[in-house]
Amino acid sequence: MKGWRVVVAKKVSGPGRPVDEALRQRRREEILAVAAQLFAKDGYAATDLDVVAKEVGVGKGTIYRYFQNKADLFLAAVDDTMGQMDIYVQRVALSSSDPLEQMTLAVYGYLEFFRRNPHVVELLIQERAVFRDHRKSMYFQNLERNVGPWRIMLTMLVDAGRVRDVAVERVIKVFSDMLYGTMFASYFARREKSVDEHFRDIVDVALRGVLMPTEAARWDDHAIQRLATVAKDATHWTETEEKS
Numbered sequence: 345m346k347g348w349r350v351v352v353a354k355k356v357s358g359p360g361r362p363v364d365e366a367l368r369q370r371r372r373e374e375i376l377a378v379a380a381q382l383f384a385k386d387g388y389a390a391t392d393l394d395v396v397a398k399e400v401g402v403g404k405g406t407i408y409r410y411f412q413n414k415a416d417l418f419l420a421a422v423d424d425t426m427g428q429m430d431i432y433v434q435r436v437a438l439s440s441s442d443p444l445e446q447m448t449l450a451v452y453g454y455l456e457f458f459r460r461n462p463h464v465v466e467l468l469i470q471e472r473a474v475f476r477d478h479r480k481s482m483y484f485q486n487l488e489r490n491v492g493p494w495r496i497m498l499t500m501l502v503d504a505g506r507v508r509d510v511a512v513e514r515v516i517k518v519f520s521d522m523l524y525g526t527m528f529a530s531y532f533a534r535r536e537k538s539v540d541e542h543f544r545d546i547v548d549v550a551l552r553g554v555l556m557p558t559e560a561a562r563w564d565d566h567a568i569q570r571l572a573t574v575a576k577d578a579t580h581w582t583e584t585e586e587k588s
Contacts, residue, residue: 372410373424374400380421384463388418388470415475419482422471425464426486432457432579439578443497444506444559445571450494451523451546452575455539458527465531487520506559515554522550540572547571 378399382391393414397404411417436453437446458465468483479485498515501507507515526542547568552560 371400371402371406375402375407375410375417376421376424379417380425380467381463383418383421383470384466388414388474391418393417418467419471419475419479422467422482423486425461425467426482428461429454429457429464430486430490435581436575436578439574440571444501447494447497447501448547448551448571449575449578451519452539452543452572453579454523455526455542456575456579458531459539462531465527483524491516491520505556508554508556510554519550522546540576543572543575544568 375396379391379396382396382399391414393407394404396417397407400406407417411420433450433453436456437450439449440446468481471481495512495516498507498512502509502512523546526546530537530542544565547563548565552563555563
């Protein structure tokens with residue numbers, strides 16, 4: 345899975361010293377983490393690779409061992425943050441074994457990820473401004489790569505009679521657009537609305553609208569709050585890791 349660190353044995357690639365793949369991966373992750381913060385803070389045009397290298401603690405030449413140029417580094421940094429988002433959302437979603445609750449918890453995980461990582465929104469904005477004529481947004485590329493399991497899960501819920509028989513692609517499009525819009529609206533408006541409040545609004549207004557009557561009756565305010573608590577507990581692992 346993208347984003348997970350895998351320790352592998354050293355291997356020799358021709359003459360010279362062995363290549364430590366685990367070390368190379370760690371170094372790449374360090375460069376991406378620093379670059380993402382600098383691009384978000386200073387902007388794509390103003391970010392100098394010399395500064396990136398200095399902040400990482402390496403020579404500029406090291407940057408070029410991993411990335412062809414500044415554009416390659418920027419796009420890799422955006423893609424890396426999308427991988428981090430996927431891992432975060434999945435871990436929150438898997439706090440429940442129920443597929444409908446997993447999809448609902450994923451909404452909370454998504455909102456919480458961007459609350460904790462506002463610099464990622466800046467990266468998405470810059471990508472659209474700088475590379476709009478060259479490629480589809482990394483955000484939507486990532487969505488296309490990872491929507492499969494959610495599509496299968498939603499189809500199963502429709503077949504089980506827990507969700508109304510609405511076209512799965514339509515439901516996915518509506519929810520993904522809604523979350524995408526919520527993320528940007530919250531960022532630009534600098535709203536004080538909490539993740540819990542956003543979560544409650546989305547679940548109450550949107551999710552209840554797709555459920556069968558027998559299922560909708562189960563999703564009252566108490567049930568939504570319970571899931572918000574479950575999701576919040578599931579995000580505590582990040583706080584522990586950040587402090588360690």
